[in-house]
Amino acid sequence: MTSRFVAGRTLAEGVSVLKNLSKDNMLGTLDYLGESVMNLAEAEQSRDSYMEALNRIHHENLSASVSLKLTQFGLDLSESACRENVRALVARASQIGSRVEIDMESTAYTDRTLDLVKEMQTAFPGHVRAVIQAYLFRSEADIKSLSSLNIPVRLCKGAYREPASLAFPDKADVDKNYLRLMCLLFSEGNYPAIASHDESIIQAALRHIQEQNIDPTRFEFQMLYGIRRDLQRQLVSKGFRLRLYVPYGDAWYPYFMRRLAERPANLIFLAKNAIRA
Numbered sequence: 001m002t003s004r005f006v007a008g009r010t011l012a013e014g015v016s017v018l019k020n021l022s023k024d025n026m027l028g029t030l031d032y033l034g035e036s037v038m039n040l041a042e043a044e045q046s047r048d049s050y051m052e053a054l055n056r057i058h059h060e061n062l063s064a065s066v067s068l069k070l071t072q073f074g075l076d077l078s079e080s081a082c083r084e085n086v087r088a089l090v091a092r093a094s095q096i097g098s099r100v101e102i103d104m105e106s107t108a109y110t111d112r113t114l115d116l117v118k119e120m121q122t123a124f125p126g127h128v129r130a131v132i133q134a135y136l137f138r139s140e141a142d143i144k145s146l147s148s149l150n151i152p153v154r155l156c157k158g159a160y161r162e163p164a165s166l167a168f169p170d171k172a173d174v175d176k177n178y179l180r181l182m183c184l185l186f187s188e189g190n191y192p193a194i195a196s197h198d199e200s201i202i203q204a205a206l207r208h209i210q211e212q213n214i215d216p217t218r219f220e221f222q223m224l225y226g227i228r229r230d231l232q233r234q235l236v237s238k239g240f241r242l243r244l245y246v247p248y249g250d251a252w253y254p255y256f257m258r259r260l261a262e263r264p265a266n267l268i269f270l271a272k273n274a275i276r277a
């Protein structure tokens with residue numbers, strides 16, 4: 001079950017998945033799994049692992065980016081150390097024509113994450129991407145501010161537990177806001193990424209793209225590795241760009257648990273397999 005969502009424990013396994021995706025005309029973004037680190041030495045190890053990933057992407061001539069979380073680079077310990085770690089990666093991404101996608105964590109980090117993305121865009125324009133969560137009330141203002149700086153945005157629904165004072169508590173409102181923000185990104189954004197497995201969201205995006213005659217090279221869809229593979233194939237067969245988020249590494253457990261929690265059917269599947277084993 002884990003291997004359905006996680007490429008493997010090593011970079012070699014992550015790269016092997018990227019190569020297979022490329023055969024299927026899909027793009028990838030590599031995520032070296034890990035969240036908050038305990039000390040700055042661990043943060044530097046994260047930076048070195050991502051540097052190795054960027055170097056492999058370059059040497060294998062893969063059309064891929066990397067995705068990372070700032071807490072993995074020491075944001076809770078030292079903002080300046082975190083900034084220097086990330087700067088080294090964005091600098092490398094700019095040398096090799098790749099991009100660093102900065103995942104969005106809980107609202108405790110939103111301002112600091114967006115500030116750092118903006119700083120990186122100023123230093124290395126075009127080599128960083130921000131993530132905006134549709135469940136947050138603030139997201140429309142954030143999209144406007146990022147778009148004015150030409151920063152590409154990945155739009156997702158949001159995966160953390162947030163208070164009702166900051167985020168829509170009801171899924172229907174999150175979905176409605178997602179569609180509103182998606183239209184805003186299509187009109188004002190720079191190369192947005194529509195990140196969702198929700199069929200009704202994808203259908204609405206396809207209708208909007210057709211109605212507004214939006215060129216398919218001006219945006220991409222994104223999905224998580226192993227989720228809704230049927231939808232993934234459909235989008236690619238229609239000629240749309242699709243990038244899969246490909247996690248790898250030893251620290252797979254929290255990521256795997258989040259994916260299980262998102263969908264009760266995954267737990268049933270897991271239980272059935274455990275009984276069979």
Ligand code: FDA
Nearest residue numbers: 103104156157158159195196197198222223224245259262
């Ligand atoms: P929804 O949750 O409504 O699911 C729609 C359908 O998708 C389900 O009915 C099911 O068919 C399928 N599905 C969804 N999750 C599944 C699962 N785990 N297993 C099997 N089927 C599943 N969040 C965040 O807070 N910060 C971030 O940086 C990112 N980054 C990110 C990158 C990419 C590429 C994606 C696709 C998603 C994220 N997310 C994220 C996660 C996101 O916020 C959200 O939690 C999940 O994508 C689930 O939301 P959906 O849009 O898929 O809709």
